[in-house]
Every structure is written in C-alpha cells, then in structure tokens.
Amino acid sequence: MNETSIIFYIISGLVIFGTLVGIAMMSKVKTAVMGNKIGAISILAAILLTLWYNNILTVIPLMVVMVASLIFSVWWSSRVKMIAMPQMVALLNGIGGVASAIVGAVFLVGIGEEPTVFTDITSGLAITIGMITFFGSMIAVGKLSGKLGQKPVILPLHQFLTTALLVLSFIMVGIIAWGGLELWIALLLISALSAAFGIVFSIRIGGADMPITISLLNSMTGVALSAAGMSVGDPMLIAVGGIVGAAGLILTQIMCKGMNRSLLEIIMGKTTVAGTTTEVAASSASNVDEVGLASCVSQLKDAKRVLIVPGYGVALSGAQNALKSLSDALEENGAKVDFTIHPVAGRTAGHMNVLLADADIPYEKLRETRSLDSEINQYDVVVAVGANDIINPAAITAKDTAIYGLPILNIENVKQVILCNLDTKPGRAGVSSPLYTKDNVTLLLGDASETVGKLADKLSARLKTNDISVEVEKASKLLTEAKKVIIIPGYGMALANAQGLVRELSDKLEKKGTSVDFAIHPVAGRMPGHMNVLLAEVDISYDKLREMNDINPEFANCDVCVVVGANDVINPAARDAVGTPIYGMPILSADEAKHVIICNYDTKPGYAGVDNPLYTSDAVTLLLGDAAKTLKDLIGRL
Numbered sequence: 001m002n003e004t005s006i007i008f009y010i011i012s013g014l015v016i017f018g019t020l021v022g023i024a025m026m027s028k029v030k031t032a033v034m035g036n037k038i039g040a041i042s043i044l045a046a047i048l049l050t051l052w053y054n055n056i057l058t059v060i061p062l063m064v065v066m067v068a069s070l071i072f073s074v075w076w077s078s079r080v081k082m083i084a085m086p087q088m089v090a091l092l093n094g095i096g097g098v099a100s101a102i103v104g105a106v107f108l109v110g111i112g113e114e115p116t117v118f119t120d121i122t123s124g125l126a127i128t129i130g131m132i133t134f135f136g137s138m139i140a141v142g143k144l145s146g147k148l149g150q151k152p153v154i155l156p157l158h159q160f161l162t163t164a165l166l167v168l169s170f171i172m173v174g175i176i177a178w179g180g181l182e183l184w185i186a187l188l189l190i191s192a193l194s195a196a197f198g199i200v201f202s203i204r205i206g207g208a209d210m211p212i213t214i215s216l217l218n219s220m221t222g223v224a225l226s227a228a229g230m231s232v233g234d235p236m237l238i239a240v241g242g243i244v245g246a247a248g249l250i251l252t253q254i255m256c257k258g259m260n261r262s263l264l265e266i267i268m269g270k271t272t273v274a275g276t277t278t279e280v281a282a283s284s285a286s287n288v289d290e291v292g293l294a295s296c297v298s299q300l301k302d303a304k305r306v307l308i309v310p311g312y313g314v315a316l317s318g319a320q321n322a323l324k325s326l327s328d329a330l331e332e333n334g335a336k337v338d339f340t341i342h343p344v345a346g347r348t349a350g351h352m353n354v355l356l357a358d359a360d361i362p363y364e365k366l367r368e369t370r371s372l373d374s375e376i377n378q379y380d381v382v383v384a385v386g387a388n389d390i391i392n393p394a395a396i397t398a399k400d401t402a403i404y405g406l407p408i409l410n411i412e413n414v415k416q417v418i419l420c421n422l423d424t425k426p427g428r429a430g431v432s433s434p435l436y437t438k439d440n441v442t443l444l445l446g447d448a449s450e451t452v453g454k455l456a457d458k459l460s461a462r463l464k465t466n467d468i469s470v471e472v473e474k475a476s477k478l479l480t481e482a483k484k485v486i487i488i489p490g491y492g493m494a495l496a497n498a499q500g501l502v503r504e505l506s507d508k509l510e511k512k513g514t515s516v517d518f519a520i521h522p523v524a525g526r527m528p529g530h531m532n533v534l535l536a537e538v539d540i541s542y543d544k545l546r547e548m549n550d551i552n553p554e555f556a557n558c559d560v561c562v563v564v565g566a567n568d569v570i571n572p573a574a575r576d577a578v579g580t581p582i583y584g585m586p587i588l589s590a591d592e593a594k595h596v597i598i599c600n601y602d603t604k605p606g607y608a609g610v611d612n613p614l615y616t617s618d619a620v621t622l623l624l625g626d627a628a629k630t631l632k633d634l635i636g637r638l
Contacts, residue, residue, distance in 0.1 A: 008053045012236040015049065018042035019240055023247050030363060046236055086214065086351060087144040090137045093218050097133025100126045100224035100241075105187055107231045108176065117177050122230035124173035127187070128194045129224040132169075135198030136217050143202075143210055151430065153203040162204075165197035211344050212255045216263070219248025255343060292442055297458045299416045299442070303380035304616050306330050307372070308339045309409060310352050313386015313421060319449040320359035323385060325456035327361065333459070334603050334615045334622050338379075340367045342390035342409060369409050382411045385420045386448045388427030393434055403431045417441045420451045472630075475597045475621045476637035482559035484515045486551065488588055489531050490524050492565015492600055496627035502564055503538040505631060508638050518544050519551045519588050521569035552589045561593035565627050567606030572613055582608040596620045599630045 019042045025035025051057040080088050104126030107119065115123075142148035155161060172190035175181055181189070205213050222245025229237030256263050300306065308327065314320055327337045339361060341352040357363070376382075384391050395406040411417055417440055424436045424445070435441055444451045479485065487506065493499060506516045518540065524531045532545060546554075555561065563570060570590040574582045590596055591614055602624055603615045614620050623630045 004053065008049065009235070011045070011049050012239075015042050015046045015236060016239045016243070018045070019243055023243065043240075046240065050234070050236070084145070085354070086211075087141045090140040090144060090214050090217070093214070093221050094134040094137030094141070096221045097130040097137065097217075097224050099130070100221070100228040101130030101134065101191070103228040104130065104231055105191075108183065108187065119231045119233075120177040121173060122227045124176045124190060126224050126227040126231055127190055128169045128173060129220055129227060131191055131194035132198040132201070133217050133220045133224055135195045136202040136213070136220075137198075139199055139202035140210060140214055140217065148203075152205060155200065155204075158200070158204055162197065162200050165193055165200060169193040169197055212252060212263070215248055215251040215255050217248075219245050219252055222246070222248055257343075292444055293454060293458060296418050296442055296444060296455055299381050299418070300330060300335070300383075300455070300459055301333060303330070303335050303416075305336050305379045305381075306338070307367075307376075307379045307382045307411075307414075308337065309382060309384040309387050309391060309411070310339065310341065310356065311345050311385065311387025311390060312351075313388075313448050315351065315355055316386060317422075317448040317450075319385060319420075319452050320355045320361075322449050322452035322456060323356070324359040324361050326383070326452055326459070327365070329456050329459040331604065332602050332624055334624075336611070336616065337365060338367045339365050340369050340372055340409060342369050342387075345387065345390055370407070372409065376410060377413055377415075379414055381416045381418060382414045383418045383420065383452075384411065385452055386422075387419075388421065388433060389431070391433075391435065392427065392431060394431045398431055401431045411435075412438060412440075415440065418444060418455075420444045420448045420455075422446065422448065471621055471623055472633045472637055475623060475634055478560050478595055478597065478621070479509060479514075479562075479634075479638060480512070482509075482514055484554075484558050485509055485560050485562060486517050486519050486555065486558045486590075486593065487562045487564065488519045488521075488524075488566050488570060488590060489535065489564050490521075490566025490569060491530075492567075492627055494530070494534055494565070496565060496601075498564060498628040498631055499534045499538045501628055501631035501635065502535070503540050505562070505635055505638075506540065506544075508635060516544065517546050517551060517554075519548065519590075520545050521548050521566070521588055524566060524569050548586060548588055555589040555592040558593040559595065561590045561596045563590060563596060563598045563600065564631070565600060567600065567612055568608045568610075570612075570614065571606065571608070571610060573610045577610055580608065580610045582610045590614070591617070591619075594619070597623060599623045599627045599634075601625065601627065 018038055022035045022037075022039025022042060025031040025038065027035075048057070051062075056062060077088070104123035108115065108123045108127075139148065169190060172186060172193060176183075176186045176190065202213060222241045222243065225241025225244060226238050227241075229235070229239075229241055252263060308323060310320070310323065314323065323339075327339075330337050339356060341356070345352045353366070356366070389395070389403055389406065389408075391409050391411050392403060392406075393408070393410065393412050394401065395403045395408045396410075398404055412435060417435070417438070419435065419441060421443070422445065424433075424443070426432045436443065444455070487502060489499070489502060493502060506518075509516050518535060520531050522528060532542075535545060536542065566588075568574075568582060568585070568587075570588050571582055572587070572591045573580065574585040574587045577583050585608075596614060596617070596619060598614065598620060600622075603612070603622070605611050615622065623634065
C-alpha cells in the first residue's frame with residue numbers, strides 16, 4: 001500500500017466517524033443544527049477526497065458541473081417553504097437512489113475495472129434498489145405535495161403483482177451476474193421491473209403511513225449506496241451507505257412503534273383497509289367565531305396547566321409563531337404550558353420539532369406523547385391545532401379502518417378541549433372524529449394561524465386591561481387589612497428602578513398602623529449589599545432591613561408578603577428539586593406567609609432556570625408587568 005492510499009484510508013476513517021457523529025447529534029434538538037453541519041462537511045470531504053484519490057480533481061468539465069449543481073441546490077433549497085420540506089427530503093432521497101443505480105449501470109457496461117461475479121451482483125443490486133428507491137420516492141413526493149391522491153391505490157391482484165415484480169427484479173440480478181441475456185436488454189429489464197415495483201409498492205400506502213414509507217425508502221437508499229460502493233470497491237461509500245441504511249431502518253422502527261404498526265403490515269398493504277364510520281357533517285369557517293373565541297379566552301385565563309398539541313395543520317397555515325405568542329400569554333398569566341408532538345404529527349419524522357424550534361419554542365417544553373397517558377386529565381385545557389388523526393378517539397373503537405390501533409393522545413376526557421382546525425373533515429386516514437360533537441370541546445374553525453393569533457391577542461389584551469385591575473384591587477384589599485407586611489426586593493426592582501415606589505408603599509402602610517419589614521437575601525442583587533444600597537438611596541431605615549436567617553421565622557406570622565422583582569431567592573423548589581442548580585440554596589420563606597403578592601415582570605424562571613411553584617399557588621396574587629407601573633397602580637388604590 002503506497003503513501004497516497006494510506007492517507008486516503010486515514011481520512012476516509014475520519015469522514016466516516018464525522019458522519020456517525022453528525023447523525024448522532026441530529027437525534028437531539030439542541031445539537032441537531034451542529035450535527036447537520038458536521039454531516040454535510042463530512043460528505044463534502046468524502047466527495048473531494050474521492051476526486052483527489054482518483055486524480056480527477058482538476059477535470060474542468062466535472063468541476064463546472066459540480067459548481068453549477070452547488071449553486072442550483074443552494075438557490076433551490078433556500079426557496080423551499082417549511083411545509084414542503086418532507087417532499088424535498090423524499091425527492092433528495094430518490095436522487096440518491098438513482099445515483100446509486102447509475103453507478104451500478106456504468107460499472108456493468110465496462111467503465112471501470114474488469115467485472116467479476118461479485119461486482120456484477122453488487123452492481124445489479126445497486127440498480128434494483130436504487131430504481132425502487134427513486135420511483136418509490138417520486139410517488140411519495142406526489143402524495144406529499146398533493147399532486148397524487150392521499151388514499152391508497154389498490155390494483156387488481158396487487159399483492160401478487162408486488163411479489164412477482166420483486167422476485168423478477170432479483171432474478172434479473174442473477175441473470176446479469178451469470179449471463180443469459182444481452183447486457184443492454186438485461187439492464188432495461190432490471191430497471192423497468194425495479195421501477196414498476198417501486199411504483200406499485202408505494203401507491204398502495206396511504207397518506208397516514210407515508211412518514212414510515214419515507215424512512216424505509218431512506219434506509220433503502222443507504223443499502224443502494226453500499227451496493228454501489230461494493231461494485232466499485234470504495235470502502236468509504238460502503239461504510240457511509242451502511243450508516244445511512246442503519247439510521248433509516250432505526251427511524252423506520254421508531255415510526256412503526258409510534259403508529260403501532262408492523263413494517264410487514266405496511267409493506268403488505270394491510271393498513272390500507274377502508275371501513276365505515278359515523279360521519280360528522282363537515283363544516284368550516286372563513287371568519288373566527290367571536291362567541292367561541294370569547295369562551296376559549298375565558299377557559300385559558302382560568303387554566304393553571306395547558307397542553308398544546310400541534311398537528312400538520314400548523315405547517316399548512318404557518319401557525320408556529322402564533323403558538324409561541326399563545327404560549328407566552330398563558331405563561332404571563334401564570335399557567336404552566338407544555339407541548340407534545342405525536343411521532344407522526346407531520347409528514348415526516350421531526351417535522352413538527354423543526355417547526356416549533358423555528359418559532360423559538362424551548363425544547364424543554366416538549367413532552368413525549370406516551371408519557372402523558374397517565375396524567376393527561378391533570379391538564380385544565382388542551383389546545384389542539386391542525387391535528388386530527390393523532391387525537392381521534394375512533395382509533396380505539398373503529399375496527400377495520402385505516403386508523404384503528406394507531407396510538408393517539410386521548411384528550412376527549414380533559415376538562416376543556418379547544419380544537420383549532422380548518423374544518424371538521426376527516427384527516428388523512430379518512431375517519432371522522434367524534435371529538436367534534438363532544439360537550440367539552442370548543443371548535444375554532446378556520447385558518448389556524450389566524451385563529452390562534454386572535455386567541456393569543458385577546459388573551460394578552462384581557463390580561464393587560466381588566467384582569468390586572470381586578471388583581472390590583474384584590475392586592476390592595478389584602479394590604480389594607482394586613483397588620484404585618486414583609487417586603488422582599490429583588491434584582492427586578494433595580495431593573496425597574498422601583499426602589500422609590502417601594503419606599504412610598506412602605507410609608508403608606510405604616511401610616512395606617514401596619515408593621516413593615518424588608519427581607520434581604522444575600523444574593524438578591526448582582527453583588528453583596530446591592531439591595532441595601534438601593535434601599536438606603538431612598539432613605540429606608542436600616543433598622544427595617546432584616547437578614548434572611550433573622551426574618552425567616554417571622555413569615556409564618558406575616559399577613560402579606562410583597563415580592564418585587566425576586567424569583568430564585570424565594571423559590572420553594574430549592575428545597576426539593578434535586579439535581580437542579582437551585583437545589584440546596586437557602587431561600588426566604590415567603591411561601592409560609594398567609595398571602596403573597598408578586599410584582600414580577602413575568603412568570604419565567606429566574607437565573608437558575610427552575611420553575612417557581614409559587615406562581616400557581618392559591619395563596620398568591622400575581623401582578624405581572626413592569627414593577628414600577630404595578631406599584632404605582634397598587635399605591636394609587638391604597
């Protein structure tokens with residue numbers, strides 16, 4: 001082995017390792033972007049390394065074609081909308097398959113080393129699997145883009161035809177290896193038979209099972225690449241193809257498990273049965289129902305826990321940013337918001353995850369669908385947006401239908417359900433949903449982006465106007481009746497420059513005979529003594545400033561505790577949230593007071609990133625927004 005070969009194999013090993021690392025990183029949302037970059041760089045390195053090793057790096061026509069292809073692909077991919085991403089993935093997958101078939105065909109006609117039985121077999125396999133992948137992927141593209149019908153197409157003797165085409169395709173591989181036909185005739189036959197199998201196989205699979213089909217075809221592309229690599233004797237192509245094939249197969253298994261299907265059932269067309277179900281009259285709305293909207297706002301305003309379920313309709317309407325706005329408004333109101341993504345919520349694996357990440361919805365808010373089975377009824381409201389099959393109770397009862405047996409998120413018994421769908425037509429499985437007639441379900445029909453956007457706007461408006469006045473009035477009454485008050489200043493007070501208003505609040509309370517103390521946590525500001533200096537600046541007596549250990553026993557006898565811009569220093573999670581940054585931190589015992597008034601900007605976690613259970617306590621009144629404005633309103637009421 002010469003020096004060039006040694007360098008080639010060493011770098012090939014690094015490229016293969018980089019591909020593995022990239023795929024592994026893409027399995028986690030936080031590292032997916034970097035993993036995608038590492039994978040892309042690894043494949044680019046593989047291409048350049050192959051050109052260098054074969055002394056064709058300087059072939060001008062080849063370089064021109066590659067540069068032109070690069071420019072076109074960057075231009076084209078940048079224009080593809082998020083909704084079209086699944087069909088783009090399917091198309092690129094098909095191109096990979098046909099490229100493998102071309103490599104196999106070129107090697108068979110004698111361009112390359114002298115063929116052997118082994119290389120003839122692997123070339124034949126590359127052609128067979130590559131053509132199946134290409135034409136199967138083209139059918140998938142057609143179904144995903146809506147150019148072909150979503151319903152399965154079942155031909156006469158479909159199963160026999162599928163089996164016969166597959167068997168004949170592999171028989172042709174043997175004929176190519178051991179002779180018996182003119183090479184060009186054999187190439188035409190194996191290509192035609194494989195293409196026909198790819199089409200017949202794919203058209204029988206309905207839209208509901210298309211995500212599994214795409215992942216299976218992706219795996220087959222990897223197998224075709226490995227076969228092509230064996231035919232040309234390229235170990236790097238063999239290894240990368242094997243990685244792609246294995247990754248695709250693992251994803252296929254995950255998708256099958258998520259849909260409670262077996263791969264054999266899908267391949268054999270056993271999931272494409274068409275049964276009868278009780279029809280629900282389809283309806284739609286061009287304008288959002290204002291009465292229903294007001295009802296939903298009222299439900300969400302009173303909710304403590306909300307679950308949002310995005311479906312493919314989110315992609316169709318581009319409603320992901322509206323979902324983020326709704327989530328923010330709910331959290332501003334003190335609700336805990338979770339998202340859950342069904343394994344087949346989009347048109348391909350990870351589609352919904354990418355959409356939510358695109359709207360900056362934190363990955364930490366996503367809950368596994370299966371993990372919610374035992375606690376789904378603990379949510380006050382479920383908001384399902386553009387979802388149908390994945391929440392359709394018919395999957396449990398409607399035997400002999402395409403949806404039967406599909407694991408769903410069973411939301412029908414949750415206290416309140418809000419469905420934001422375009423209409424009440426069945427989903428891709430073609431089975432009507434009984435959810436539309438349930439008493440605990442409110443329908444907001446129409447474009448989901450508009451519906452959810454209006455829901456978020458009206459909820460935010462209500463929180464910022466009448467509701468805050470009600471809460472301020474409640475807080476004012478509590479302070480008026482209080483005999484002992486403890487004020488806890490935090491860094492948010494400094495940010496809002498509200499120390500003067502804190503002094504004014506203290507003075508008003510003392511004038512009516514209320515005992516007022518200030519509880520200072522050692523790390524309440526950005527450095528020791530920060531809070532002391534701020535309060536001294538407005539002439540608050542030093543005698544009123546109480547150290548944490550000194551004042552903690554007095555919270556139990558405190559009528560009202562007023563928190564101004566503090567979070568971590570009063571977070572009860574520090575006592576029991578094992579494994580979090582806040583665990584074990586000494587805190588002020590504000591939660592022991594009879595009532596707590598929190599004047600914070602919002603209910604997001606503090607610097608430690610740990611949710612504060614005080615925000616959902618019945619003994620807490622939340623006055624959210626700029627602390628200076630909140631205190632002015634409160635002082636005005638007093």
